[in-house]
Amino acid sequence: MTEHKLKGLYAITDPVLMPTEAKMITGVQQALAGGARVIQYRDKHPQTAEKLKIAKSLKQLCESFSALLLINDDVELANLCNADGVHLGQEDMAINNARAILGPDKIIGATCHDSLQLAEQAQSQGADYLAFGRFFPSETKPGAPAASMAILSQAKRDFTLPIVAIGGITLENASAPLKEGADMLAVVHALFSATDITARASAFSDQFRC
Ligand SMILES: Cc1ncc(COP(=O)(O)OP(=O)(O)O)c(N)n1
Ligand SMILES: Cc1nc(C(=O)O)sc1CCOP(=O)(O)O
Numbered sequence: 344m345t346e347h348k349l350k351g352l353y354a355i356t357d358p359v360l361m362p363t364e365a366k367m368i369t370g371v372q373q374a375l376a377g378g379a380r381v382i383q384y385r386d387k388h389p390q391t392a393e394k395l396k397i398a399k400s401l402k403q404l405c406e407s408f409s410a411l412l413l414i415n416d417d418v419e420l421a422n423l424c425n426a427d428g429v430h431l432g433q434e435d436m437a438i439n440n441a442r443a444i445l446g447p448d449k450i451i452g453a454t455c456h457d458s459l460q461l462a463e464q465a466q467s468q469g470a471d472y473l474a475f476g477r478f479f480p481s482e483t484k485p486g487a488p489a490a491s492m493a494i495l496s497q498a499k500r501d502f503t504l505p506i507v508a509i510g511g512i513t514l515e516n517a518s519a520p521l522k523e524g525a526d527m528l529a530v531v532h533a534l535f536s537a538t539d540i541t542a543r544a545s546a547f548s549d550q551f552r553c
């Protein structure tokens with residue numbers, strides 16, 4: 344992997360907002376043009392040849408912007424498309440098993456909800472970043488367990504790994520998780536539902552310069 348700082352706008356794809364391959368590629372291209380540094384390909388449907396084709400196209404696109412492509416849940420798909428890594432939750436493959444498959448250079452992100460104990464476990468298994476959330480009501484995953492903003496500053500104090508904030512993040516509320524120490528903001532709806540995705544990504548990216 345080329346040296347890449349895990350910092351900035353982390354855009355997560357949504358098959359509802361981008362229902363065709365063309366819409367997915369265009370949407371991600373616009374997010375990257377606006378400054379997204381990490382793309383997560385998230386599609387909860389089972390793996391298909393079409394998903395692999397999209398993942399390979401997204402990898403190429405990310406490379407052309409020196410951005411990272413991570414695959415949600417599916418370590419095998421990440422391997423097949425030579426993604427930069429995966430994002431794994433508590434119901435997904437264990438981090439140490441994923442590490443054994445992917446090798447030392449790939450990025451593994453871990454969902455920690457509102458728990459420093461989950462973060463500790465993730466770190467000890469070799470995670471590369473810790474994701475906390477959801478911080479605000481989420482259009483994309485309304486049932487995600489809620490987290491309190493204080494977990495971010497506590498995690499910042501206890502861990503050196505990069506910290507991701509996720510869940511209902513919009514331009515209006517983004518400053519709060521950043522103030523608490525988030526290194527990345529993971530966003531689905533407030534980014535990919537925008538009429539001008541590039542402008543929206545750029546506005547999110549600007550928040551990291553403050
Ligand atoms: C950056 C980031 N953080 C958290 C999640 C949620 O992962 P998980 O709990 O496995 O839930 P699903 O996304 O698989 O529904 C994420 N995907 N990305
Ligand atoms: C995929 C996901 N995981 C979450 C968690 O809290 O673990 S919240 C979430 C959805 C994030 O989308 P939006 O920006 O539209 O709220």
Ligand SMILES: [Mg+2]
Binds near residue numbers: 430435
């Ligand atoms: Mg998952």
